[in-house]
Amino acid sequence: MYVAFGNQIVDSKDIKEIIETNSEFKVVKDMSKGSKREDILAFNLSVDVNTLKSIMEEEYNETELTEDDLFEEYLTLAEDAATDIEEYIPSGAILDIRAYKWDQSDNDIKLVIAIAHEDVGEAKLRDIMRRLITQVE
Incomplete structure (x- = not known):
């Protein structure tokens, strides 16, 4: 999907490839x-x-660590690691990242990342993240 990013157009497929190539994360879904x-x-x-x-x-x-502490630590580490993605995406980007699930059957942590141009604003990005999180839970 093509997305307006500031004054340029970005293909989400290109960003998906960048994330998978430059990080430990796999894109489950665009x-x-x-x-x-x-x-x-x-x-x-x-x-x-x-x-x-x-x-x-x-x-x-x-x-x-207890199981609950371990769960919290995994979510925090996953979110922290995902912030490194910022260095590979277009300049002027802001991110919102939420880890939401420890999928023990796949032995992984699931996250949602939303990326917008800084013109969109942090508050609007948080609102969008709330909507995205309800889609995956």
């Missing part, structure tokens, strides 16, 4: 159309829990 806007890129992403475990080993002993 949600750009689901944003119901022509100026928002949105993706449902997943990251393998083992990738997060390797990051976590540097800071925590996993066996000392």
Whole structure:
């Protein structure tokens, strides 16, 4: 899907490839159309829990954490790691990232990332994220 991004047009397929090539994330679904806007890129992403475990080993002993603490730590790490995507997307972009699920059957964390040009504004992007999160839950 083509998206108006500031004064240029961006193909969501190109951004999908950039995300998958330059990060540990896999694009589960292009949600750009689901944003119901022509100026928002949105993706449902997943990251393998083992990738997060390797990051976590540097800071925590996993066996000392309860299941709830582990869940919270995985979600936080996934969101933090997703912020690195910002360096690969077009300049002038703002991001909103929400991890929402630990899918134990696939052993990964699911996230939604919404990307907009800074002209859209943080408040509007948060509103759009709320709509996107309800689509995946």
